[in-house]
Amino acid sequence: xxxxxxxxxxxxxxxxxxxxxxxxxxxxxxxxxxxxxxxxxxxxxxxxxxxxxxxxxxxxxxxxxxxxxxxxxxxxxxxxxxxxxxxxxxxxxxxxxxxxxxxxxxxxxxxxxxxxxxxxxxxxxxxxxxxxxxxxxxxxxxxxxxxxxxxxxxxxxxxxxxxxxxxxxxxxxxxxxxxxxxxxxxxxxxxxxxxxxxxxxxxxxxxxxxxxxxxxxxxxxxxxxxxxxxxxxxxxxxxxxxxxxxxxxxxxxxxxxxxxxxxxxxxxxxxxxxxxxxxxxxxxxxxxxxxxxxxxxxxxxxxxxxxxxxxxxxxxxxxxxxxxxxxxxxxxxxxxxxxxxxxxxxxxxxxxxxxxxxxxxxx
Ligand SMILES: Cc1ncc(COP(=O)(O)O)c(C=O)c1O
Numbered sequence: 001x002x003x004x005x006x007x008x009x010x011x012x013x014x015x016x017x018x019x020x021x022x023x024x025x026x027x028x029x030x031x032x033x034x035x036x037x038x039x040x041x042x043x044x045x046x047x048x049x050x051x052x053x054x055x056x057x058x059x060x061x062x063x064x065x066x067x068x069x070x071x072x073x074x075x076x077x078x079x080x081x082x083x084x085x086x087x088x089x090x091x092x093x094x095x096x097x098x099x100x101x102x103x104x105x106x107x108x109x110x111x112x113x114x115x116x117x118x119x120x121x122x123x124x125x126x127x128x129x130x131x132x133x134x135x136x137x138x139x140x141x142x143x144x145x146x147x148x149x150x151x152x153x154x155x156x157x158x159x160x161x162x163x164x165x166x167x168x169x170x171x172x173x174x175x176x177x178x179x180x181x182x183x184x185x186x187x188x189x190x191x192x193x194x195x196x197x198x199x200x201x202x203x204x205x206x207x208x209x210x211x212x213x214x215x216x217x218x219x220x221x222x223x224x225x226x227x228x229x230x231x232x233x234x235x236x237x238x239x240x241x242x243x244x245x246x247x248x249x250x251x252x253x254x255x256x257x258x259x260x261x262x263x264x265x266x267x268x269x270x271x272x273x274x275x276x277x278x279x280x281x282x283x284x285x286x287x288x289x290x291x292x293x294x295x296x297x298x299x300x301x302x303x304x305x306x307x308x309x310x311x312x313x314x315x316x317x318x319x320x321x322x323x324x325x326x327x328x329x330x331x332x333x334x335x336x337x338x339x340x341x342x343x344x345x346x347x348x349x350x351x352x353x354x355x356x357x358x359x360x361x362x363x
Pocket of ligand 1: 037038089090091092093116118159161162163190192218219220221227230231232
């Protein structure tokens, strides 16, 4: 259709992990375990459910457009001002606001090839020229990314830890990189998996040393188990945040999402449980995968990427697991066709995955 711009025509629709209902409908299996979208196996905290239930009768009203309560709480926790905090419909929602706020058609983006697919979709649909920089052994190559900055570079996207590799770059690597980034360039530092990496001594928690041109993004979708609510937040210099607030849709995030986020922050027990379930699950999966002879990438997040011998083997494993009721992610769409990614689930989900992997291996 002549009405559609070329860069939009060229896009492929985003393919999310298969929903449980779809697999159940297609295969009629009794048990389906979804380990494809890095969700939290604990479900939402009971404090969140209680708070959201209480707020349901207020839903004939628009939500607070400035999201005061949740922003204020986040500012308090991180020792910031309200004006340093922005909310969005997931951290991806904020990424989209950043793209709409700061990029002009003549600007350029620098990002890593085969990192978070959500950003790739946003960059490709923006029509802005993007310099995609290859990774090095499943790690960001920050030196090569710095070398690709030019006079037009306006936005750089970094995910730390990265999805889908699960790897992270260190404080020293990030500091060395930032020395080469000009002040006129905005760095989106996507810390969607921050909570899973925060205990590492060399992880650059961007809240502890602020750069005026860095916007940190975090989310309630992963460690807080609220992916369905669509609520994320960002921190940055008040000039940057102030302009994002002008472009943000006024009533995003929804009332329930704001209430859910606030309640989730008060439930530290839930967060601790999430981290402990994830650590135990990670050790179990490492041990079992090694025993079965699979090569995996060590993760700083809530998922593990397994590197197979060929794209065909990766595709077959995903298909065979699906037939058994285990949904994992083939990373072909991410640009890693020889890899599959499995989210770390509950002990019982992890066991179900491993038991079925064993059956497939034997067949
Ligand atoms: C690196 C990364 N950033 C952002 C997101 C999106 O998170 P949200 O649900 O907050 O939009 C994801 C989700 O998978 C992710 O892996």
